[in-house]
Amino acid sequence: MENLNEKIKADIRVPVGLSVPEVVEFIRRCEAAGFHGVGVHDHHHSGRDVYVTLALAASRTRRINLYPATSNTVTRHPLVLAALANSLEEVAPGRTFLTLAPGFLSVESAGESRASLKKLREYVLAVRRLLAGEAVYSKGTPMRLRNRPRRHLPILLTASGPRLLQLAGEVADGALMLVGLHPGSIAAARRYLRIGAQKAGRDPQELEEIFIVPIAVGDREEVRQWPRKWFREGQPWMEYPSRSNLRWLREAGIDLPEGLDPRSISGDLADRICEAFGLFGEPEHCAGRLLRAREEAGVEHVFLFPAHDYQSGYQMPMAELEAFERVMASRLG
Missing domain, CATH: 3.20.20.30 (Luciferase-like domain)
Known part of the structure; x- marks a missing residue:
């Protein structure tokens, strides 16, 4: 825990409830208002992609933290998640991270079931290893990122x-x-x-x-x-x-x-x-x-x-x- 003399960091959930450029403008207002971060939900059925939104917001902001809230490991493969995380870090170095979960509305809308704890554990570890530059095996096939973050993401x-x-x-x-x-x-x-x-x-x-x-x-x-x-x-x-x-x-x-x-x-x-x-x-x-x-x-x-x-x-x-x-x-x- 941090020193109680420091300020409370406040982030806010922002949905992709408008066009991507309009959501980006809203995120810019959040930065100007003093928010520490913005988490944008990862709902495929919205017809708008969270990582496209975050990347565009990263190019239009300077300080605010940006992250998906929350991605799942059912509709996005661990290799895809690792590549998305690295791509976002390249656009907004030092002010992004991943949040993962078994899935809720996005998984439901795709007709899938939430990830089991066993699968979630396996996939979280896989993403961590990929981002660290390690090889991870998927059905016997080695996977590795050619480009990865310079810092621990x-x-x-x-x-x-x-x-x-x-x-x-x-x-x-x-x-x-x-x-x-x-x-x-x-x-x-x-x-x-x-x-x-x-x-x-x-x-x-x-x-x-x-x-x-x-x-x-x-x-x-x-x-x-x-x-x-x-x-x-x-x-x-x-x-x-x-x-x-x-x-x-x-x-x-x-x-x-x-x-x-x-x-x-x-x-x-x-x-x-x-x-x-x-x-x-x-x-x-x-x-x-x-x-x-x-x-x-x-x-x-x-x-x-x-x-x-x-x-x-x-x-x-x-x-x-x-x-x-x-x-x-x-x-x-």
């Missing part, structure tokens, strides 16, 4: 459950993790990272931690209705992207059964969930909640994940950008 696992967190500690450079902001939840998540690191004989202190933080900026009473909504039919918002959210809420003293109709959640309970899970309210409140998370749990790097459902997932996070620009950036240092 980090690979983080996007993790929302204990097994993925352990795997991140074992084979990745850290985790982009959705575990909430409650100190009890964060302590539990860090235990799983530590278990994985120790299994591989690694130092847990060397792992990068980026906390995925759901955010909804606006009138407090209105935005704190999110836990009472559906992400899509049959999937409560609180179980997106997985039911692991409920595990971390239990660590925060909030016990919700799986499959609970979100409409049965009371206003008071929704308020408690929002306070434990993310940033919900006016910009001043959101900034203050992050500062408290730093003091209580050493949170130093966050990935702001604007609250959305299945239909609104491609809307540009304009309200969050403006709130950060006007209030949050100065409050966070």
Whole structure:
């Protein structure tokens, strides 16, 4: 963890919800607003490619970190991922990295199943070795990159459950993790990272931690209705992207059964969930909640994940950008 005297690094999720040139202009606004980084989702079914978008954004920005959030190892072969990562590093040296996961909407839209933990482990290690200049065998065929990054290019696992967190500690450079902001939840998540690191004989202190933080900026009473909504039919918002959210809420003293109709959640309970899970309210409140998370749990790097459902997932996070620009950036240092 970093020195608590330093500012909180804040990244934001940006969808490819507009044409690629328009998304690039939005990313330029994020840089001007003071964001540390931008993660763009890797959704093939959008008809727009994340790496093309990131490369163009890299050529139009100077400082901001740029990365896919998140690529999967099902629809992209490890050799392809390694080549994409190296290509992006050549355009934006020192300000990019990979985030990988078993897959969700992109895999689903391609009619495929998510990668098993065994396969994900194998593919993450393959990408790491390729980026390090090593040969990797695929069905008996040796693969090697002719060109590779001059520096160690980090690979983080996007993790929302204990097994993925352990795997991140074992084979990745850290985790982009959705575990909430409650100190009890964060302590539990860090235990799983530590278990994985120790299994591989690694130092847990060397792992990068980026906390995925759901955010909804606006009138407090209105935005704190999110836990009472559906992400899509049959999937409560609180179980997106997985039911692991409920595990971390239990660590925060909030016990919700799986499959609970979100409409049965009371206003008071929704308020408690929002306070434990993310940033919900006016910009001043959101900034203050992050500062408290730093003091209580050493949170130093966050990935702001604007609250959305299945239909609104491609809307540009304009309200969050403006709130950060006007209030949050100065409050966070």
